[in-house]
Amino acid sequence: MxxxxxxxxxxxxxxxxxxxxxxxxxxxxxxxxxxxxxxxxxxxxxxxxxxxxxxxxxxxxxxxxxxxxxxxxxxxxxxxxxxxxxxxxxxxxxxxxxxxxxxxxxxxxxxxxxxxxxxxxxxxxxxxxxxxxxxxxxxxxxxxxxxxxxxxxxxxxxxxxxxxxxxxxxxxxxxxxxxxxxxxxxxxxxxxxxxxxxxxxxxxxxxxxxxxxxxxxxxxxxxxxxSTQMIIGATPETDYQILHTAESLYKKFDLKRVFYSAFVPVNRDCALPVLKDNKPPLLREHRLYQADWLLRFYHFEADELLDENNPNFNVLLDPKCCWALNHLDLFPIEVNSADYMLLLRVPGIGCKSAGRIVKARKMGNLQFEDLKKMGVVLKRALYFITCGGKMMYPVRIEEDYIMRCLLNTKERLPEGADGMTYRQLSLFDDVNFGGVNGISNRFIYVQIRLQVFVQLCMMLGWKTGTAMQESA
Amino acid sequence: MKGKLQQQLFCQYKTVDENEGKAARLQRMIKKYLGNHAYRAVFYALLSDEPEKGTAVFRTIQEARRIPDSRKIMDHLGNPDVAEVFAMSRSVANEAHLYEEFIRFRELADGILFSEITPKSQVLVCIADHFADRFPLENWVIYDKTHKMFLLHRKQAEWALVTGTPLNRRTADRISESEKTYSELWKEFFESISISERENPVYQRTHLPLRYRNDMTEFSDQT
Known part of the structure; x- marks a missing residue:
């Protein structure tokens, strides 16, 4: 002592x-x-x-x-x-x-x-x-x-x-x-x-x-x-091993919770790892908690989320989105008829909103607006669901495309969300739809610019291409 | 609602006197035909500060008469009015829950526990049972600064809602001798429990929005 x-x-x-x-x-x-x-x-x-x-x-x-x-x-x-x-x-x-x-x-x-x-x-x-x-x-x-x-x-x-x-x-x-x-x-x-x-x-x-x-x-x-707790990042275990340990603790000891604590170096010791920028692995801890929730409330198994070839969680996407992207053959699912357990597996739909959907659809067909009011996070869910056989926007069910869109969302909608299925011709402007509210303004702005350009050309007596006249 | 509602042209306005008899009849009717679940939703929605809450509730009850099973009215979220009532009741319930968390009592010189809050909706009735059950042997008062209402609880008695009495600032500020010790201990604890390597003010603000902090001990500068 x-x-x-x-x-x-x-x-x-x-x-x-x-x-x-x-x-x-x-x-x-x-x-x-x-x-x-x-x-x-x-x-x-x-x-x-x-x-x-x-x-x-x-x-x-x-x-x-x-x-x-x-x-x-x-x-x-x-x-x-x-x-x-x-x-x-x-x-x-x-x-x-x-x-x-x-x-x-x-x-x-x-x-x-x-x-x-x-x-x-x-x-x-x-x-x-x-x-x-x-x-x-x-x-x-x-x-x-x-x-x-x-x-x-x-x-x-x-x-x-x-x-x-x-x-x-x-x-x-x-x-x-x-x-x-x-x-x-x-x-x-x-x-x-x-x-x-x-x-x-x-x-x-x-x-x-x-x-x-x-x-x-x-x-x-x-x-x-x-409950119990384990330290994450002090030892070289993979996420897969950690999640397996957690799962077996839940199953064998009926634990209510397993807590994960990102390693914070408080001592200097040769047996302890040195952290990058001295920051505890918070993102890793976060992903583990997300996966933990999937185990406890969403009926996932550790083996579904990770395996020996992919032993660690994706840094960019949460485990549920990752799972959905790897199982695109199951999607899109029809909200008005899909099984509760399948609804739970859709990114953007949680336990509460899945429950509300199951109750509300008995009273009538659900639309995307209704889903929004029930608390479904449409910016994630829209790639994986249909309402009355229709998807919210014309999207491609394709891993790369959805992945890019999911990463791009900061409240941003996919291309074609406003009804345009093709990109507008632009001369000076790279059409970069900054946000939902920005779309219509930007669109008009581009058109005006085109008009001005065409008029300028006419004044100068130049022949303009047919495509350009049409778009003006 | 007086003074809050935007009057419309081509409408005739009739003033209906409120009285307990009518309220009790309506309450009984809602409970009987729509069930307790819908009653609770309507009750909470009416505590909200939305100016259009009355219309939404009225139309919801009308909608309930139309559908085959009136007791399932709150599941009928496809209807815009039901969805509105649902949203209002949810937001009031959420705010009430946050106040169950964030209310801070201070001990006054006469041993009464006193707390002031600034809620958006009239949450006092929603949190009364919780605190009455929690502190049955204490005399405590919660004052709603927005709606100028008191929630009183006398030791081992029922709680009561009091309106129309102004707050006596002098009495409310006279704290007991030990109060300062404990509020400082709490602030000490609040500081030392945070891990500096993990500091994250955005995360803190998501869970504990700034508007609640004015009334909380750990965020007040008074020492």
Whole structure:
């Protein structure tokens, strides 16, 4: 152990250090459980989750995300709190955690508490401290808001179980996508050790479901399920491997969420990669989240999105568009008759708009304008759908062409969108339709220019070509 | 709506007195024939600030009489008026949800939690149940600056909507002793939780539009 815990510190300083150390945890959701207040305490939960603010990096602040202590006996190479780092070490007391949570919650700053921790002395000891804080918050302060807590790998199963009855969500971080990378970067942790508490929580949740079926008022164990997180870009795994790991975690451990956290270099270490321009791989993280959504809500499989020959996501296009472009033989589909599952696969149509389409088309035939009102993103969807057998504009079902159009859209429509199927003749102007609103003006402008030119030619007694006279 | 509606030529305008009896009858009728789902959509749409909301709702209800199953009226998005009601109710519901997120209370000297908001539509009724359920043991007040309305909640009692009383600025600004400590702690947390390598103000603005920030603790300059 390097530092010693500083006892004499103001709450403000502690909060600064311990929230700063917790910020690399990506999970900050308060979703998954619907619980009304019982009128005797403070707080309730809503299943969709509530964000209370957005920090300067654009991430949602939903929970008071803090570490119980940043003291740690482990030396994980990517972590700011590793034992070999020389940082100020401090620790909250259970009372301080409770006061902060309650006072923040009553001012509607937060939706609940996210409590993680470095390992102080031993996993058991740390888990006990966390349990003490949660116990006080739930039983003494009568807090009924959301609590997300970390299960510490290696802690006594009994402790984890007891903590689970106080929390809404539990998570154990797998940290890195493969066991091999974990051995490299986190020498004190092992994949087996991490998966053990995950399995424990999963089994307990299933048992608890049986209990609740029998006794309606049985205490709830981790009602919002469990989640995990892995760091992206610190190790050489491909997107395909990462997505596979995520998929198997969803299937084998019934996880609610897998979070991906773009690697931010906080330590210098020869085992860690050097990033380009020192920027975390945010786009890659974004693509993984997009794919993750496709796995969870759109019934996609990891193997459909990527394969061994294309192990990484396209930088330019999102995974759903990519999939659609590779399966153009399925498109265009007829909105008024296509199966719900097929509608879900159209880029620009999401779960909500697909649901609305299925309901609304029972009442009458749908047109493109109606789709727009239902929330369909037509600038992406228009290449893949027909309404009443017609496409929105004359477009070619051709991979290159659609790809170019999709990349070109910044609210821009494809050529021919205004009824012109050919390009106007132009003399001085390269007809570059800058935007939907610009089209008609530009078109008239070109015509006037032509007229002026033709008149000029006539005045000078030149013969003009027939094509030019026609267009004038 | 008075003063907000553009009057048209060749129209005869009749003033209809509002009273609770008529409102209750209409409410019962909508719930009975169109169902709770449509009632909620109409209710939310009427809280909107659109000047033409009345016409859209009226025509929607007329349309409901025309279609075979009136209870499915809100699925009939192909109809322009239904789509308009749907859009208005969605936008009010969205705004109400944002206020459930972004309302900030401050503790006044007498222990009351007080919050001021500037919404576009009349969201107070939409968020009342949420906060009443959340803080049953607190006395709290939310003041809608746009529509000059108060939402009051007394400890362990039902909430109430109050109009026609001006806000007493002096009382509203007298905060409790501990209030400053916690608002500073919150600002501290707000700053330190952000990862500087990932800074992205555009993304932040998409999720938390500027117009909400004037009433939020973490964006106020007062220390």
């Amino acid at each position: 390097q530092g010693t815990i500083q006892e004499k510190m103001t709450l403000n300083e502690k909060l600064h250090i311990l929230s700063d150390a917790a910020k690399y945890d990506a999970a900050c959701t308060s979703s998954g459980v619907d619980r009304r207040g019982d009128g005797t305490g403070m707080g309730n939960c809503s299943a969709a989750g509530i964000c209370h603010s957005f920090s300067a990096d654009g991430r949602c602040i939903s929970l008071l995300k803090i570490l119980f202590t940043n003291e740690c006996i482990y030396d994980c190479k990517y972590c700011v709190n590793r034992s070999s780092n020389d940082v100020v070490r401090t620790s909250f007391t259970p009372e301080e955690v409770c006061t902060l949570t309650m006072e923040f919650y009553r001012r509607n700053y937060i939706e609940g508490l996210f409590l993680s921790s470095g390992i102080l002395r031993s996993p058991d000891y740390t888990m006990e401290l966390i349990y003490a804080a949660l116990y006080r918050l739930r039983k003494v302060c009568n807090f009924q808001g959301y609590i997300h807590v970390k299960a510490i790998p290696g802690a006594d199963p009994r402790l984890i179980q007891m903590t689970g009855y106080l929390a809404d969500r539990m998570s154990v971080n797998v940290e890195l996508p493969t066991a091999e990378s974990l051995r490299l970067l986190a020498p004190h942790k092992s994949r087996k050790n991490i998966l053990a508490p995950m399995r424990l929580v999963q089994n307990q949740i299933n048992e608890n479901k049986q209990e609740i079926r029998l006794y309606r008022n049985a205490p709830r164990f981790v009602p919002a399920g469990q």
